[in-house]
Amino acid sequence: xxxxxxxxxxxxxxxxxxxxxxxxxxxxxxxxxxxxxxxxxxxxxxxxxxxxxxxxxxxxxxxxxxxxxxxxxxxxxxxxxxxxxxxxxxxxxxxxxxxxxxxxxxxxxxxxxxxxxxxxxxxxxxxxxxxxxxxxxxxxxxxxxxxxxxxxxxxxxxxxxxxxxxxxxxxxxxxxxxxxxxxxxxxxxxxxxxxxxxxxxxxxxxxxxxxxxxxxxxxxx
Amino acid sequence: xxxxxxxxxxxxxxxxxxxxxxxxxxxxxxxxxxxxxxxxxxxxxxxxxxxxxxxxxxxxxxxxxxxxxxxxxxxxxxxxxxxxxxxxxxxxxxxxxxxxxxxxxxxxxxxxxxxxxxxxxxxxxxxxxxxxxxxxxxxxxxxxxxxxxxxxxxxxxxxxxxxxxxxxxxxxxxxxxxxxxxxxxxxxxxxxxxxxxxxxxxxxxxxxxxxxxxxxxxxxxxxxxxxxxxxxxxxxxxxxxxxxxxxxxxxxxxxxxxxxxxxxxxxxxxxxxxxxxxxxxxxxxxxxxxxxxxxxxxxxxxxxxxxxxxxxxxxxxxxxxxxxxxxxxxxxxxxxxxxxxxxxxxxxxxxxxxxxxxxxxxxxxxxxxxxxxxxxxxxxxxxxxxxxxxx
Ligand SMILES: Nc1ncnc2c1ncn2[C@@H]1O[C@H](COP(=O)(O)OP(=O)(O)OP(=O)(O)O)[C@@H](O)[C@H]1O
Ligand SMILES: [Mg+2]
Numbered sequence: 001x002x003x004x005x006x007x008x009x010x011x012x013x014x015x016x017x018x019x020x021x022x023x024x025x026x027x028x029x030x031x032x033x034x035x036x037x038x039x040x041x042x043x044x045x046x047x048x049x050x051x052x053x054x055x056x057x058x059x060x061x062x063x064x065x066x067x068x069x070x071x072x073x074x075x076x077x078x079x080x081x082x083x084x085x086x087x088x089x090x091x092x093x094x095x096x097x098x099x100x101x102x103x104x105x106x107x108x109x110x111x112x113x114x115x116x117x118x119x120x121x122x123x124x125x126x127x128x129x130x131x132x133x134x135x136x137x138x139x140x141x142x143x144x145x146x147x148x149x150x151x152x153x154x155x156x157x158x159x160x161x162x163x164x165x166x167x168x169x170x171x172x173x174x175x176x177x178x179x180x181x182x183x184x185x186x187x188x189x190x191x192x193x194x195x196x197x198x199x200x201x202x203x204x205x206x207x208x209x210x211x212x213x214x215x216x217x218x219x220x221x
Numbered sequence: 222x223x224x225x226x227x228x229x230x231x232x233x234x235x236x237x238x239x240x241x242x243x244x245x246x247x248x249x250x251x252x253x254x255x256x257x258x259x260x261x262x263x264x265x266x267x268x269x270x271x272x273x274x275x276x277x278x279x280x281x282x283x284x285x286x287x288x289x290x291x292x293x294x295x296x297x298x299x300x301x302x303x304x305x306x307x308x309x310x311x312x313x314x315x316x317x318x319x320x321x322x323x324x325x326x327x328x329x330x331x332x333x334x335x336x337x338x339x340x341x342x343x344x345x346x347x348x349x350x351x352x353x354x355x356x357x358x359x360x361x362x363x364x365x366x367x368x369x370x371x372x373x374x375x376x377x378x379x380x381x382x383x384x385x386x387x388x389x390x391x392x393x394x395x396x397x398x399x400x401x402x403x404x405x406x407x408x409x410x411x412x413x414x415x416x417x418x419x420x421x422x423x424x425x426x427x428x429x430x431x432x433x434x435x436x437x438x439x440x441x442x443x444x445x446x447x448x449x450x451x452x453x454x455x456x457x458x459x460x461x462x463x464x465x466x467x468x469x470x471x472x473x474x475x476x477x478x479x480x481x482x483x484x485x486x487x488x489x490x491x492x493x494x495x496x497x498x499x500x501x502x503x504x505x506x507x508x509x510x511x512x513x514x515x516x517x518x519x520x521x522x523x524x525x526x527x528x529x530x531x532x533x534x535x536x537x538x539x540x541x542x543x544x545x546x547x548x549x550x551x552x553x554x555x556x557x558x559x560x561x562x563x564x565x566x567x568x569x570x571x572x573x574x575x576x577x578x579x580x581x582x583x584x585x586x587x588x589x590x591x592x593x594x595x596x597x598x599x600x601x602x603x604x605x606x607x608x609x610x611x612x
Pocket of ligand 2: 044
């Protein structure tokens with residue numbers, strides 16, 4: 001599903017040059033649930049952003065669904081992200097001025113789906129994460145776990161083949177964290193969605209198919 | 222997408238309130254200024270109705286010791302003939318003090334059938350007034366010596382008064398005034414006597430009679446091109462000799478017109494300067510608020526990029542949001558503005574208001590567009606990976 005070859009990422013500022021990723025090669029199969037672990041600052045988010053086409057590697061190739069991505073323009077990249085990838089973040093990134101339902105509809109808006117269809121799909125996605133009774137709430141009226149479930153609903157509403165989750169349970173207590181983890185596991189099992197998850201939690205990581213460890217931008221396991 | 226933006230703006234109505242008020246107030250001010258400018262411009266474009274060039278106005282104090290009006294008539298007749306006989310004088314007319322660009326006004330009422338019209342400019346003029354100022358006769362005729370035999374007092378009116386009195390009906394021959402003592406004999410084009418930017422309005426002209434001959438206090442003198450200070454000196458001497466103790470002052474209408482125009486333009490210039498500062502202020506405010514909003518919304522922008530927005534669609538969204546906000550403010554503003562023509566608050570044509578409205582709307586949209594283009598462009602350049610990383 002995702003194939004990274006010799007990925008290198010260098011951040012340059014005026015004074016320093018950071019080698020955030022150092023020749024990472026990784027093949028992730030369709031339907032795989034992969035977790036990435038490593039100490040803070042080792043390049044996990046950077047790697048995820050590159051897989052999600054939010055960032056470009058300094059060197060190396062990214063193939064997603066057998067398609068090389070380095071020649072895609074801004075519009076094609078946006079379209080690609082919209083169709084193929086769902087994102088989940090540690091800090092949820094919900095738009096506080098939009099109700100839950102409108103937040104979940106967001107990816108469909110950029111797909112120019114009809115209003116009726118958007119409503120239908122968003123409601124179904126919220127049902128899957130067990131939040132059908134909160135669709136008219138604003139994000140500020142929800143708990144952390146509920147917010148993350150809204151974020152998951154938003155990630156799955158467009159039925160992407162890949163979900164990229166950057167510490168999805170990082171801000172949650174362990175009960176909430178397991179709840180979120182169960183939703184992701186179910187999603188992986190029933191829909192066959194490929195999931196790549198960054199986590200600091202060994203217990204969560206052990207529930208996934210495969211674990212990749214990074215250290216200082218290099219893959220160590 | 223439109224509905225989405227509307228929901229977004231609606232849910233943020235508290236934060237947007239200030240911006241809305243700012244746009245609303247600037248719209249109202251712009252509406253007033255543009256309406257005024259359109260009003261001035263339309264007046265400026267209206268034909269002047271007379272010719273001010275090569276006309277001098279001699280002002281004199283008319284407290285001479287001639288008591289019966291027949292002698293006064295003779296006095297004026299001989300003085301007129303003497304001035305007329307001077308080389309380079311084309312024509313001369315004695316008139317009441319409300320000469321062009323003089324700031325003097327004489328308003329009278331005028332009765333027509335059961336109606337009493339107020340504020341009609343009333344000019345006492347000799348027959349030679351028409352050729353001297355070259356007023357444009359539209360209907361009927363001007364005063365002539367034959368009027369002396371007329372049973373009713375002849376009256377010439379301007380186009381505005383004509384329309385007010387008779388609409389599209391016939392004007393010539395109509396009887397007006399108390400006991401129908403006056404008869405309309407002619408209609409002239411509206412003269413713009415105050416300045417080039419305002420209209421004089423209703424006006425009527427009558428020849429001096431035994432009473433009104435005493436209100437003559439100016440001589441309008443049309444001179445040939447090339448008339449110079451020497452002529453002015455001789456004219457002064459002639460009048461001073463004839464009028465004995467009178468104070469005499471000779472001015473040129475073209476100079477008086479210039480100062481009248483400048484005086485009329487002054488408030489407009491002040492208004493434009495004040496308005497200019499206001500607009501700069503509003504523009505900076507708008508720009509600042511939009512800029513601030515974009516920095517506050519970096520997370521949202523990053524997320525939108527992640528779920529499928531292109532850089533340009535982010536820019537488009539922010540510009541569209543501003544324009545939508547402006548539209549909301551304009552809806553309220555137009556509601557207030559439209560009351561002016563509906564309620565006839567001022568005596569302006571409805572189309573003048575509508576042009577003012579149109580200009581103000583276009584100006585607001587352009588202002589908002591210009592102020593949101595750059596912040597929008599900056600938003601489009603936000604790097605999603607970085608923006609999503611921040612909080
Ligand atoms: N935009 C950037 N500019 C410069 N350096 C950056 C940028 N983003 C990340 N880095 C650097 O790259 C390295 C990897 O960062 P990254 O965010 O991928 O770490 P991480 O593994 O996700 O850490 P954490 O567990 O704390 O989230 C860090 O040293 C970081 O300082
Ligand atoms: Mg990270």
